[in-house]
Amino acid sequence: MINTLTDIISKNEVKDFKEILALIVTGEQRLLLRNDVLLAFRQYCDKNNKTKRFREKSSVFGFLHKVQEAFIHNEHILIMHRLSPARYRFYLLRCDGERIEEIDVSHYLNLKDSFLQIDHGSCLQIDFMPFYDYTPSIKDSRTIGNGINFLNRFMCSSLFQNPEKWNARLFEFIKLHKHQEQQLLVNSVLLPEFNTFFNEMEKTIEWLNRQKPDTPFARVEQRMKKSGFEPGWGNTAGRIGETMQMLVDLINEPTSERLERFISRIPLPLISKIAIVSPHGWFGQENVLGRPDTGGQVIYVLDQVRALEKHLQHSIALTGLSVKPTIIVITRLIPDAGDTTCNQKTEKILNTDNGWILRIPFRDKNNNIIPQWIPRFHVWPYLEGFADDAAGELTSAFKGRPDFIIGNYSDGNLVATLLSDRLDVVQCTIAHALEKTKYLFSDLYWQEMETDYNFSLQFTADLLAMNKSDFIIASTHQEIVGTEDTMGQYESYQTFSLPGLYQVKNGINLFAPKFNVIPPGVDESIYFPYYINDQRITTRTTYWEKRLFTDNTPDIFGTLDDPHKPPIFTMSRLDKIKNITGLIEAFGLSKKIRKRFNLVFASGSIHIEDSLDHEERQGILKIHELIDHYSLHNQIRWLPGINKLDTGEVYRIMAERKGIFVQPALFEAFGLTILEAMLSGLPTFATQFGGPAEIIEDGINGYLINPSQSGMIARRIEYFMQGVDKDPGLWDRISRAGIKRVQDDYNWRLYSERLISLAKIYGFWRYSVSGQGKIKMSLYCDFLYHFLIKQRAMEREAPQG
Numbered sequence: 001m002i003n004t005l006t007d008i009i010s011k012n013e014v015k016d017f018k019e020i021l022a023l024i025v026t027g028e029q030r031l032l033l034r035n036d037v038l039l040a041f042r043q044y045c046d047k048n049n050k051t052k053r054f055r056e057k058s059s060v061f062g063f064l065h066k067v068q069e070a071f072i073h074n075e076h077i078l079i080m081h082r083l084s085p086a087r088y089r090f091y092l093l094r095c096d097g098e099r100i101e102e103i104d105v106s107h108y109l110n111l112k113d114s115f116l117q118i119d120h121g122s123c124l125q126i127d128f129m130p131f132y133d134y135t136p137s138i139k140d141s142r143t144i145g146n147g148i149n150f151l152n153r154f155m156c157s158s159l160f161q162n163p164e165k166w167n168a169r170l171f172e173f174i175k176l177h178k179h180q181e182q183q184l185l186v187n188s189v190l191l192p193e194f195n196t197f198f199n200e201m202e203k204t205i206e207w208l209n210r211q212k213p214d215t216p217f218a219r220v221e222q223r224m225k226k227s228g229f230e231p232g233w234g235n236t237a238g239r240i241g242e243t244m245q246m247l248v249d250l251i252n253e254p255t256s257e258r259l260e261r262f263i264s265r266i267p268l269p270l271i272s273k274i275a276i277v278s279p280h281g282w283f284g285q286e287n288v289l290g291r292p293d294t295g296g297q298v299i300y301v302l303d304q305v306r307a308l309e310k311h312l313q314h315s316i317a318l319t320g321l322s323v324k325p326t327i328i329v330i331t332r333l334i335p336d337a338g339d340t341t342c343n344q345k346t347e348k349i350l351n352t353d354n355g356w357i358l359r360i361p362f363r364d365k366n367n368n369i370i371p372q373w374i375p376r377f378h379v380w381p382y383l384e385g386f387a388d389d390a391a392g393e394l395t396s397a398f399k400g401r402p403d404f405i406i407g408n409y410s411d412g413n414l415v416a417t418l419l420s421d422r423l424d425v426v427q428c429t430i431a432h433a434l435e436k437t438k439y440l441f442s443d444l445y446w447q448e449m450e451t452d453y454n455f456s457l458q459f460t461a462d463l464l465a466m467n468k469s470d471f472i473i474a475s476t477h478q479e480i481v482g483t484e485d486t487m488g489q490y491e492s493y494q495t496f497s498l499p500g501l502y503q504v505k506n507g508i509n510l511f512a513p514k515f516n517v518i519p520p521g522v523d524e525s526i527y528f529p530y531y532i533n534d535q536r537i538t539t540r541t542t543y544w545e546k547r548l549f550t551d552n553t554p555d556i557f558g559t560l561d562d563p564h565k566p567p568i569f570t571m572s573r574l575d576k577i578k579n580i581t582g583l584i585e586a587f588g589l590s591k592k593i594r595k596r597f598n599l600v601f602a603s604g605s606i607h608i609e610d611s612l613d614h615e616e617r618q619g620i621l622k623i624h625e626l627i628d629h630y631s632l633h634n635q636i637r638w639l640p641g642i643n644k645l646d647t648g649e650v651y652r653i654m655a656e657r658k659g660i661f662v663q664p665a666l667f668e669a670f671g672l673t674i675l676e677a678m679l680s681g682l683p684t685f686a687t688q689f690g691g692p693a694e695i696i697e698d699g700i701n702g703y704l705i706n707p708s709q710s711g712m713i714a715r716r717i718e719y720f721m722q723g724v725d726k727d728p729g730l731w732d733r734i735s736r737a738g739i740k741r742v743q744d745d746y747n748w749r750l751y752s753e754r755l756i757s758l759a760k761i762y763g764f765w766r767y768s769v770s771g772q773g774k775i776k777m778s779l780y781c782d783f784l785y786h787f788l789i790k791q792r793a794m795e796r797e798a799p800q801g
Helices: 011-025 034-047 052-057 059-064 105-115 147-161 163-176 194-209 217-226 237-252 256-265 296-319 380-398 409-423 446-453 455-468 538-549 580-589 591-596 614-629 644-656 672-680 710-726 730-745 748-773 775-794
Strands: 031-033 067-073 076-084 087-094 100-103 124-127 273-277 326-333 346-348 355-361 404-408 426-430 471-474 496-498 502-506 515-517 567-571 598-602 636-639 660-663 684-687 703-705
Touching: 011 034, 011 059, 011 067, 011 076, 031 034, 034 052, 034 059, 034 067, 052 059, 067 105, 076 105, 087 105, 100 105, 105 496, 105 502, 124 775, 147 163, 147 256, 147 515, 147 748, 163 194, 163 237, 163 748, 194 217, 194 237, 217 237, 237 256, 256 748, 273 296, 273 380, 273 409, 296 326, 296 355, 296 404, 296 644, 296 672, 296 748, 326 380, 355 380, 380 409, 380 455, 380 775, 404 409, 409 426, 409 455, 409 775, 426 455, 426 748, 446 455, 455 496, 455 775, 471 748, 538 598, 538 636, 538 644, 567 580, 567 644, 580 591, 580 598, 580 614, 580 710, 591 710, 644 660, 644 672, 660 672, 660 710, 672 684, 672 730, 684 710, 703 710, 710 730
Parallel strands: 124 502, 273 326, 273 404, 326 355, 404 426, 426 471, 471 515, 567 598, 567 660, 598 636, 660 684, 684 703
Antiparallel strands: 031 067, 067 076, 076 087, 087 100, 346 355, 496 502
């Protein structure tokens, strides 16, 4: 317990610490984030000519660089101190440094509310931690994000310590499964209990070993059925024998690897019907990218469907079953759909056998269909009705309930939670991005942002989905717990307050084994290196070369004086967080960059009257202002969003011209465009804040930038230019290293294998232990849903059109 200043600061550095406090207290800011605190520390060091040791090794630095947020409140500084990822202490420090007191989280949240002069006396306190008593807990924060390995080890340890109990559960789980009316794996009449099953299995393995390994299942089926074994063990005698031997080995000597291999191999359950929920935006296959709320998530989901179907087709065939998988993406139907297909109820997903988009409309309080698109921040009043309709449509389409539900983003995860509850289906949560970390102090000042963003509903929906889902997929480790120095997106939900509404003491247990990191892949039929010419279509290359650099059409802004100069290229929505305007300003600021490059970007629309989105309209105005201010009219090309099927060729054209790709987002949860550009051969620059830091090894296969100031973006590009001037082979080395990075580590085959494996194992965990343990958690979440979401959402009507 910290009680005195010398508990955290060495005696000979106390004076320095107090002077830094004085610098902070006399500044204008009353609310500081980590960077603000460190800036004050650096200013003090510069002013007093402090040594390198003090700047990097002192106890003052050791304490201050772990401060996540600080509030100057009356005579005190309130401090949130991050000891390590997902572990915190809270301090009340007198402004003169004469007294420091460690306080508990409730006291901290109360003082935080008082900072805004908001009475916390009747404020609801939310604490999910007591409801995690059903699950084991990870001890080491470094292993967070690898929950399945921990869970497998835990189950195998339990299997080893309580073999009779766990063998019985495993056997009962095996007996449960059917496909439609067909029993799978075990005939419970012939094999009613575990010992009989185990003995018969050993006899069957001996018999199978005497058969030719490639003997088809149909030729051994009759013998298998006489012994009590139903289809699903394998498609040949050899594979059936291998699968049964895996189970024997698991029972005799349980290990986490054996458990995962066995459950992943057999249809436990048979996953052949998957529902993927993604309600917001313009979900379609053409003419949607670049529209508000529509970008990487659509690409992610469509690529995910194709990869999952391919994997399921292969894995189901290996079980010996003749079942065709079906994957349905549930999204919103928009009657006023313009030149998109978003007004069609069903749409076949290209390059799939049985992948579909199923669109369901939003309805108002009077059950009338809402015809216009609605921004993602305003969909909340319609989601419960959407989920009700989706449950019926899915049940009809699948001729029963789905085997697995995947939610996407906050709205999709809430709908997936409602569907999982109703249909009793394993649920996976994928956030893509959590808005809480993207908008500074969006929790503290939520009431001021509520009209535009409805953060009270969104953050509560995030909490419910995180805690109720069976498992969570993140694209990067730092999406969950950040880095040693920065807080993760999920981590930011541990402790926070929406003053006047509720306080969150424990919003998510990051040490529960539900978090797993599975990075998405890239569609290698669309994105491949620019020098693989035999896969490219000449007519498309010619078309896009003209459109990108020379065509004069009403939807393109800018005429290039020298269209042959290498391009700086970027592509994204016109959201503030994507920071397209920051890149344009960086281009305008640097005469060196403008002399060597053109700037080409694809984003939104050049005409403000074509946009219905508030943030996009602001972005359009800002871009035109920057172009005028820096006189960029003959060095810049601004295109609308590009169809996904053409983006690969666009990247390759940019690479052929020795261009670069810059992703200047202020924060990026992952960054699919980064992978696409790298695989196409474009040297890639991306924000250092978020997922790109786990993709790019700075200076080796790409470059990381600090996008918080346009000058910083410009200097990083200039640094690369200087490198190329000194070493002409640098562009090519970065290009090839980026290609190799993506090919080695980011592919949809690995993703889909892992995701289906997790669905099966967490399904077993849900059945064997957590199903009962989660009842109290479920009831608690239901209360919060009705009290904090449903009632509040009913009072809102979204702005339309």
